Amino acid sequence: MRWTLPNTLTALRLLAAPGVAVLFLYFSRPLADWFALLLFISAAVTDWFDGYIARTWALESKLGAMLDPIADKAMVLIALMVIVGYSSMSPWLVLPATMILFREVFVSGMREFLGSVAGTLKVTRLAKWKTTFQMVAIAVLFAQGVFEHYLAVSIEGLNTETVSAILNRESADLHGLLWKQQGMVYAGHLGLTLLWIAALLTLITGWDYFNKALPHLKDGK
Template sequence: MTLANQLTLLRLVLIPLFVVVFYLPFGWAHFASAMIFSVAAITDWLDGYVARKYDQSTPFGAFLDPVADKLMVVIALVLLVTLHHDSIWVVGAAIIIVGREIVISALREWMAKLGQGASVAVSYIGKVKTTLQMTALIVLLANIPMLLIIGYIALFGAAGLTLWSMVIYLKAAWPYLLPDEENSES
């Protein structure tokens, strides 16, 4: 078991922990939950760094890392919707982000079956989106009133980049989504 894989497994273990802490009946619960989520977000970056730097990439890690990332983000968004349910903007951003994750995950899987997985590889925009998204989730989970505007701005920025990156991925995949006209005429 490589260090990179151990970090990914740690992230999975931290998910139920930040959910349980989030619902504790104490004033510090949301802040503590956000700090646990922060540690999980750092392990997301760190496992990729360790895997690349020390050549610890494994098939297990390649499968589990994106699963852990998606679970972490989706569960955090569900918590945010329960916390900020009166904000149509938070609910809308959550729908956009989760919807995009489903579409792009399916697109990547389908493109990989066609041998075109590199056509929908992670882009620089995706990295910026992830940074904004993690910042937003941490700030909004902490639920500190004077910082909420920063969280909202980061969340809306992440939602915007989410849509933009989805369009880029779909454009790259578009030639493979359309039937080959030469074959359809035969």
């Protein structure tokens, strides 16, 4: 095994995946949301850099080829688990998250079963787009959490009538409630839209992998 720079970046990304969840155990919100957002974005950026460096500097290796998809899946699935766990369990969030989780488990199981012929399930360009949409959607949803909790902090101590008047633009917004609410709403809508696109791409690529695996799943006569 060669511990090259790309492999080191991939290993760090793999370690960052559970780190996103651990942050919520030791920090209160919205600080945990901020740290999770920054850690997730940093790890996602290394996903592009390690591949680029490996190809440009001819540092591709079997270790990197093995760790890279594992790190990507760990990042996405653990982050989704955290987001769903701290959400209101809206079906608009839970359903695409479930679709993504199911596909990743299903494809990983197929690859394990196929063993030596698992190379037939090579990562496609569409699958790379799927991963990109997943990561951007998760980053935006973490940002929504930041807006949501700053809004909650700003509202604390204000009576319902005052909050309603500010949000309805009937009173001066001295607490910055409007931009925090708008940030929360826009980030939420954008994050869910991107997550649904990622979920659809997830199902399409999963079906593509299943069709490619079918010839190897037939019983011999």
